Amino acid sequence: MSPEATGLAGLGLMTVMLALGCPVGLAMIAIGLGGFAVLIGPEPALRILERAALETAGNPGFTVIPLFILMGAVVAQAGIGRDLFSAARRLSGGRPAGLAIAGLGASAGFAAASGSSLATASAMARAALPEMRAAGTDPRLAAGVIAAGGTLGIMIPPSIALLLYALVMEQSVGAMFLAGIIPGLLGLGLYAVAALAAGRVWQPSGLNAAPAATQSRRGGALAALGLFAFVMGGIYTGLFTPTEAAGAGAALALVLALARGTDAAGIRTAFAETVALSATLFVILIGAEAFGYFLSVSRLASALEGWIAAAGIGPYGLLCAILAFYLVLGCLMDSLAMILLTVPIFAPLAAAAGFDPIWFGILAVTAVEVGLITPPVGLNLFVVRAAAEDLPLGTIWRGVLPFVLADVVRLALLVALPGLALWLPSLAGP
Numbered sequence: 541m542s543p544e545a546t547g548l549a550g551l552g553l554m555t556v557m558l559a560l561g562c563p564v565g566l567a568m569i570a571i572g573l574g575g576f577a578v579l580i581g582p583e584p585a586l587r588i589l590e591r592a593a594l595e596t597a598g599n600p601g602f603t604v605i606p607l608f609i610l611m612g613a614v615v616a617q618a619g620i621g622r623d624l625f626s627a628a629r630r631l632s633g634g635r636p637a638g639l640a641i642a643g644l645g646a647s648a649g650f651a652a653a654s655g656s657s658l659a660t661a662s663a664m665a666r667a668a669l670p671e672m673r674a675a676g677t678d679p680r681l682a683a684g685v686i687a688a689g690g691t692l693g694i695m696i697p698p699s700i701a702l703l704l705y706a707l708v709m710e711q712s713v714g715a716m717f718l719a720g721i722i723p724g725l726l727g728l729g730l731y732a733v734a735a736l737a738a739g740r741v742w743q744p745s746g747l748n749a750a751p752a753a754t755q756s757r758r759g760g761a762l763a764a765l766g767l768f769a770f771v772m773g774g775i776y777t778g779l780f781t782p783t784e785a786a787g788a789g790a791a792l793a794l795v796l797a798l799a800r801g802t803d804a805a806g807i808r809t810a811f812a813e814t815v816a817l818s819a820t821l822f823v824i825l826i827g828a829e830a831f832g833y834f835l836s837v838s839r840l841a842s843a844l845e846g847w848i849a850a851a852g853i854g855p856y857g858l859l860c861a862i863l864a865f866y867l868v869l870g871c872l873m874d875s876l877a878m879i880l881l882t883v884p885i886f887a888p889l890a891a892a893a894g895f896d897p898i899w900f901g902i903l904a905v906t907a908v909e910v911g912l913i914t915p916p917v918g919l920n921l922f923v924v925r926a927a928a929e930d931l932p933l934g935t936i937w938r939g940v941l942p943f944v945l946a947d948v949v950r951l952a953l954l955v956a957l958p959g960l961a962l963w964l965p966s967l968a969g970p
Contacts, residue, residue: 551840568881573834579834588833602822608703611771616663617797628641628645640677646667648724654693677743681739682939684936687918692724696720696721697716702720705879718968719899776968828880828881879905
């Protein structure tokens with residue numbers, strides 16, 4: 541069997557393993573190790589696995605991952621999501637679809653502080669969803685707003701997904717974060733339009749306004765915005781490296797949580813969540829490294845370039861095919877695992893087609909974001925379901941469809957107008 545055929549067989553076998561429920565990291569390690577052993581030999585394969593583990597665990601650049609995860613986990617435990625929703629509700633009180641817009645605004649603020657889509661969806665599902673439903677918001681609209689609002693965490697910096705892409709592709713973390721700001725705000729705006737349109741269809745008698753809050757609870761909102769400004773400002777003024785910014789942000793989040801009365805159990809929960817998610821990500825990173833060695837010796841990427849050139853679909857045909865693949869795969873796989881699995885395959889193809897790696901990263905992460913809310917298995921849908929067990933999954937699925945359409949529009953705008961992603965990084969210079 542040729543190396544290229546072995547590479548394709550490895551991809552097919554890994555797809556079967558993932559379909560059977562095998563953890564992504566272990567599947568990548570197994571296929572990477574096995575494929576390398578078939579092509580080169582068992583002993584070199586074991587050395588490759590050892591090298592992948594040592595290089596990943598010993599890479600100081602990866603220290604930033606658990607630190608940003610800790611920052612987001614502590615923010616979630618501190619109850620900042622409730623205060624953000626209260627402040628956003630007060631600002632939008634009396635306006636049409638006030639609660640829906642408040643939910644989206646609070647999600648954007650929490651995403652900016654936590655950098656995690658799942659943390660945002662979980663916090664907002666508990667802070668905003670009960671109030672929206674109690675005020676008479678259509679259940680489909682309420683569920684759709686919370687599930688879609690949670691995805692803003694994957695784009696608004698400091699995003700864990702953008703961070704991972706930058707580390708794997710050896711791009712500037714600061715440039716990736718800057719590139720995500722306008723697409724993230726564009727997503728928030730399109731979500732607001734989708735919420736208004738869906739509300740007019742589902743509640744034709746009139747959209748509910750947000751009841752005025754008796755207390756603005758400004759503390760949590762100011763804390764979230766202050767944490768975001770501290771981390772991002774430190775990076776772009778040169779005060780911190782990204783790793784130092786993550787450490788300083790995690791420390792400040794702990795101080796804020798303690799100042800807000802978060803108990804020891806909440807802090808322990810934040811650390812436990814950080815350890816669990818970090819361990820999972822590092823296993824996937826090790827698997828991605830081993831799988832990357834296998835792809836290299838199989839020459840699959842070069843073969844794919846040749847096949848695509850022979851097909852004559854052109855650079856944008858290739859880009860559309862990659863994004864379509866992301867949209868489908870996003871329905872079946874965790875977003876971070878999908879980035880680590882596919883970037884070593886697709887990013888070289890995009891680079892060979894002449895696409896800017898930062899722009900392609902924004903497109904890839906946006907497509908992954910759509911997968912978080914695409915039925916039937918988008919992860920954010922199940923986060924909302926866990927917070928509202930009386931809501932049928934079918935109701936949640938229908939609720940997110942307007943927001944999926946909004947994301948498709950955003951993806952089309954980003955493809956047509958690369959400057960939306962590249963303008964801010966260009967201002968920062970090389």
